[in-house]
Amino acid sequence: MKSRVSDAERRIVGEDAAKWLFELCETGPADRAAFVAWLKESPRHVEEFLFATATISEVRDGAKRDSPDAGAADDEVRRLIAQALAKRTDDTVVPLADAHTSGGSPAAQQSRAPAHWGRTRWTLGIAASVVALALGVLAVPALLSLYDDRYATAVGEQRSVKLADGSVVYLNARSRIEVDYSEAARDVRLIEGEAIFKVEHDPTRAFRVRTEDALIQALGTQFNVYRKPEGTTVAVLEGTVRVSSSEPAITLDSIAATELTAAERPSPAQVNLTAGEQTRIGAGGIIEQPARADLSQVVAWRERRLVFSADRLASIADEFSRYSPRRIRLEDEIARNKRITGTFDADDPESLVLFLEKLDELTVVREGEDFLVSARK
Amino acid sequence: MGTRPESRVQEGDREYRGRGQGSGLAALAFEHFRGGLQRYLVRRLRNGEDAQDLAQEVYLRLLRFGDEELVRRPESYVYRVAFNVLCEFKLSTGRDPVAFDSETVARLAEEFPAEELSPEDAWSQGSRQQRLDAVLARLPAMQRAVFLLAVRHDVPHEKIAHELGVSLHTVRKYLYRSLHYCRQNLGHE
Numbered sequence: 009m010k011s012r013v014s015d016a017e018r019r020i021v022g023e024d025a026a027k028w029l030f031e032l033c034e035t036g037p038a039d040r041a042a043f044v045a046w047l048k049e050s051p052r053h054v055e056e057f058l059f060a061t062a063t064i065s066e067v068r069d070g071a072k073r074d075s076p077d078a079g080a081a082d083d084e085v086r087r088l089i090a091q092a093l094a095k096r097t098d099d100t101v102v103p104l105a106d107a108h109t110s111g112g113s114p115a116a117q118q119s120r121a122p123a124h125w126g127r128t129r130w131t132l133g134i135a136a137s138v139v140a141l142a143l144g145v146l147a148v149p150a151l152l153s154l155y156d157d158r159y160a161t162a163v164g165e166q167r168s169v170k171l172a173d174g175s176v177v178y179l180n181a182r183s184r185i186e187v188d189y190s191e192a193a194r195d196v197r198l199i200e201g202e203a204i205f206k207v208e209h210d211p212t213r214a215f216r217v218r219t220e221d222a223l224i225q226a227l228g229t230q231f232n233v234y235r236k237p238e239g240t241t242v243a244v245l246e247g248t249v250r251v252s253s254s255e256p257a258i259t260l261d262s263i264a265a266t267e268l269t270a271a272e273r274p275s276p277a278q279v280n281l282t283a284g285e286q287t288r289i290g291a292g293g294i295i296e297q298p299a300r301a302d303l304s305q306v307v308a309w310r311e312r313r314l315v316f317s318a319d320r321l322a323s324i325a326d327e328f329s330r331y332s333p334r335r336i337r338l339e340d341e342i343a344r345n346k347r348i349t350g351t352f353d354a355d356d357p358e359s360l361v362l363f364l365e366k367l368d369e370l371t372v373v374r375e376g377e378d379f380l381v382s383a384r385k
Numbered sequence: 386m387g388t389r390p391e392s393r394v395q396e397g398d399r400e401y402r403g404r405g406q407g408s409g410l411a412a413l414a415f416e417h418f419r420g421g422l423q424r425y426l427v428r429r430l431r432n433g434e435d436a437q438d439l440a441q442e443v444y445l446r447l448l449r450f451g452d453e454e455l456v457r458r459p460e461s462y463v464y465r466v467a468f469n470v471l472c473e474f475k476l477s478t479g480r481d482p483v484a485f486d487s488e489t490v491a492r493l494a495e496e497f498p499a500e501e502l503s504p505e506d507a508w509s510q511g512s513r514q515q516r517l518d519a520v521l522a523r524l525p526a527m528q529r530a531v532f533l534l535a536v537r538h539d540v541p542h543e544k545i546a547h548e549l550g551v552s553l554h555t556v557r558k559y560l561y562r563s564l565h566y567c568r569q570n571l572g573h574e
Binding site: 018019022023025026029030031032037040041043047048050051052055056057058059060061063064066067068069070081084085088092162164165167168170181312 | 436438440441442443444445446447448449455456457459460463464467513514517518526527529530531532533534535536537538540542548549550557560561562564565567568569
């Protein structure tokens with residue numbers, strides 16, 4: 009189960025959310041930037057902000073019921089103020105009681121308040137209905153993609169999708185899946201990119217993920233599949249999966265028929281992978297020997313971290329392009345083949361560039377939003 | 386004859402853009418969640434795990450927007466994204482399998498802002514309002530007055546401070562505290 013946070017932490021986040029909600033209307037760009045930074049800090053902040061919104065909205069709904077017209081609303085305003093002041097032991101400040109006893113007829117007081125408060129509410133109502141209309145419309149593209157059972161993410165976007173059986177797919181940036189559920193099986197095609205599949209246990213219906221190179225079958229487990237042009241990598245986080253190549257051509261017979269060097273060992277038609285193992289299925293349908301996987305590296309993308317160990321800069325630049333529209337363009341072979349080890353913030357190619365600039369053999373030129381990397385002459 | 390979705394797009398789009406930027410939007414923003422959408426949101430949020438899923442999804446989608454884009458009208462983005470996610474959630478938890486047809490999409494798009502309540506919704510909203518009233522009644526009188534004046538009656542904070550003879554700082558403190566109190570007592574059941 010998901011861990012719950014402490015009461016103290018919840019109070020801080022809750023009051024922060026309230027603060028933002030009440031004060032956004034009075035803020036300038038700097039404060040709005042701070043609000044955005046706060047939201048991006050944690051899904052919990054988003055949750056509290058949404059909850060604060062829903063609560064406020066409910067409280068306002070109560071006003072419609074309790075005080076349907078301006079007169080009733082003003083009565084409530086006066087009642088609230090009077091009640092609050094009655095409870096005050098501090099008797100040095102009694103502004104409204106003064107107004108009540110000293111000033112004018114009841115009618116005069118009534119007309120003062122509604123003119124101001126009533127108009128405010130009216131303006132809010134008009135603007136709100138316009139926004140509601142616009143929102144209703146904006147939702148339509150999202151609905152379309154859902155009906156299609158195709159899910160895709162854009163550059164930099166990650167999302168989780170809950171499928172009909174309760175299985176969850178976490179889609180990395182620039183990825184695409186197609187879901188095809190039937191009585192007999194739960195089929196998902198990973199057309200592009202990378203995803204973690206958290207499969208709901210169902211012994212009667214296999215969960216199958218296909219890429220161009222591989223077929224991965226599971227009953228109830230969690231695994232990551234990354235489809236790259238040169239092959240598909242499968243890593244298992246939990247449970248067991250069966251991996252086979254999607255090319256039926258590779259059988260022991262056909263392998264035996266050809267001359268093989270020691271390096272080209274016969275590839276098994278299928279391999280069982282258990283938690284902590286990974287394998288790669290190449291374009292020719294060759295399944296590599298399962299190896300230990302660094303699971304924290306495998307799932308780092310969910311935290312939008314990119315982890316590289318002696319990887320070519322060409323593939324690193326490729327990885328960054330899934331998260332950020334800012335291109336890292338490699339101008340020559342030295343730049344493309346430079347190997348880098350490190351952990352980077354996926355949304356911030358600048359962090360990689362700052363690192364590259366420190367290297368003796370490379371030089372970086374900024375061109376608009378892009379970075380041009382080449383060998384230092 | 387229902388409204389055609391296309392005409393709604395144009396109309397909505399124009400009006401949406403036509404609104405000024407950064408002018409007291411937050412005060413209006415929560416009005417996005419009216420009618421069916423608000424009830425649905427509250428229902429999802431009341432279930433702790435649903436709330437986390439929803440927030441997580443909204444969060445992940447927000448991350449893909451550039452800061453510059455978000456900063457212009459952050460709360461509008463949050464609500465818009467939440468609205469989209471809610472629509473998807475609502476569809477994916479529907480009892481009947483749904484096949485794509487444009488009429489259903491148009492109908493669903495119109496369903497959320499609708500003001501009419503189904504008997505079931507009316508009951509659950511009624512009982513929720515009762516609970517909300519009970520929670521509000523437990524707030525200290527001053528805190529309750531500040532909260533309701535600001536939230537229900539849109540009285541400016543300065544005016545509340547003046548009328549009740551407290552500082553602006555206190556008004557704000559009471560607001561945040563009250564809202565969190567409601568959240569605690571109405572939240573995850």
